[in-house]
Amino acid sequence: EVQxxxxxxxxxxxxxxxxxSCAASGFxxxxxxxxxxxxxxxxxLEWVSVIYSGGSTYYADSVKGRFTISRDNSKNTxxxxxxxxxxxxxxxxxxxxxxxxxxxxxxxxxxxxxxxxS
Amino acid sequence: xxxxxxxxxxxxxxxxxxxxxxxxxSQDISNYLNWYQQKPGKAPKLLIYxxxxxxxxxxxxxxxxxxxxxxxxxxxxxxxxxIATYYCQQYDNLFTFGPGTKVDIK
Numbered sequence: 001e002v003q004x005x006x007x008x009x010x011x012x013x014x015x016x017x018x019x020x021s022c023a024a025s026g027f028x029x030x031x032x033x034x035x036x037x038x039x040x041x042x043x044x045l046e047w048v049s050v051i052y053s054g055g056s057t058y059y060a061d062s063v064k065g066r067f068t069i070s071r072d073n074s075k076n077t078x079x080x081x082x083x084x085x086x087x088x089x090x091x092x093x094x095x096x097x098x099x100x101x102x103x104x105x106x107x108x109x110x111x112x113x114x115x116x117x118s
Numbered sequence: 119x120x121x122x123x124x125x126x127x128x129x130x131x132x133x134x135x136x137x138x139x140x141x142x143x144s145q146d147i148s149n150y151l152n153w154y155q156q157k158p159g160k161a162p163k164l165l166i167y168x169x170x171x172x173x174x175x176x177x178x179x180x181x182x183x184x185x186x187x188x189x190x191x192x193x194x195x196x197x198x199x200x201i202a203t204y205y206c207q208q209y210d211n212l213f214t215f216g217p218g219t220k221v222d223i224k
Contacts, residue, residue, distance in 0.1 A: 035213065045154075045162065045205055045215040058212055061119070094161055102168055103209025104152045108161035 002026040002107045004095050009112030016085050016116075022078040022095030022109055030073040033098035035105065036080050038091035038114075046091070049080065050098065063089075085116045120144050120208050122216035130224040137193040139219045141184075141206035149185045150210040155202045156218075162205065166191065198223060 004027070008020040020036070036048040049059045049069040057069050068081040078095050093114055097107035121144040131137050141151065153166040164173045166182035169189055179194045193200055201223060206216040 037215075044203075044218040045156070045207075047207075047213040047215060050213065098213075099167075102152070103150060103207075103213065104164050104167040104173075105154070105162065105207070106164060108163075111161060 002097065004097065004107055004109035006093065006095050006109040006112040009093065009114045011115045011117065012085055013118050014086060014116055017081070017083045018085065018114060020080040020082065020093055020095075020112060020114070022080075024076045024078070024097070027076075027097055027107060029071050029076050029078055033100055034069075034071065034078045035096045035098050036069060036078075037094045037096055037105070038089075039094070039111075040088075040091040043091075048093070051078070053100065082114070085114075087116050090114060090116045120147060120211050120214050122206055122208055122214050124204075124206060124216040124219050126219060127217065128220040128222075130222050131196050132224045133196055133198060135196045137196050137200075137221060139191045139204055139206075139221075141189040141191065141216050143187045143189075143208055143210075145210075146186050147208045147210035150208055151182075151184070151189050152207045152209070153180075153182055153191050154205045154207065155200075156205065157202045165204075193221075196221070196223070 003025045035050040066084045070079045092111040094111045095109045096105040149169040151169045154162040156162040203218045203220045
């Protein structure tokens with residue numbers, strides 16, 4: 001059974017940094033596309049970032065230059081380093097496993113809430 | 119960047135009704151379009167991939183069609199457990215989700 005478990009969310013002041021983690025089991029992070037998707041309170045889904053199996057990384061314009069996606073193959077864990085956080089980054093952050101052939105987000109974690117507020 | 123729009127943004131229908139949601143891409147995305155269901159407090163669930171393929175285990179009352187820029191998602195007979203928000207998602211150029219359509223019971 002595939003499980004993705006996010007951690008690292010919390011309350012952070014504007015301008016601060018936070019690192020989210022997503023520990024995978026039953027699923028190999030390095031062999032798949034892995035992505036972060038966020039959802040602001042009461043709003044829709046927003047794609048944030050992806051890391052391909054080959055290591056290429058891509059970002060939504062809204063986070064480019066501030067967020068960094070990475071993975072630790074030995075720990076089978078995905079990360080999202082978030083710097084220069086803004087109030088508009090407040091959201092539930094989901095990690096997801098993405099099917100490489102059909103671009104479908106097959107597997108999702110339970111989400112971790114990030115609140116950016118003073 | 120590819121932009122996605124959905125209509126309507128919300129709808130109310132009776133149990134047993136046929137429900138249709140449309141999704142439009144800002145440019146041709148072939149059939150690189152997936153549909154998800156999200157219930158409150160839960161992660162999204164994949165229903166349809168590549169515009170018209172039913173994900174394993176998903177009830178057959180859900181279906182999708184379309185290609186290019188215009189896509190349709192249909193629930194043939196709305197059930198109480200279908201109350202949720204539905205999102206389209208393109209993967210022709212990175213990934214973009216539509217704004218969502220909230221479905222509830224009349």
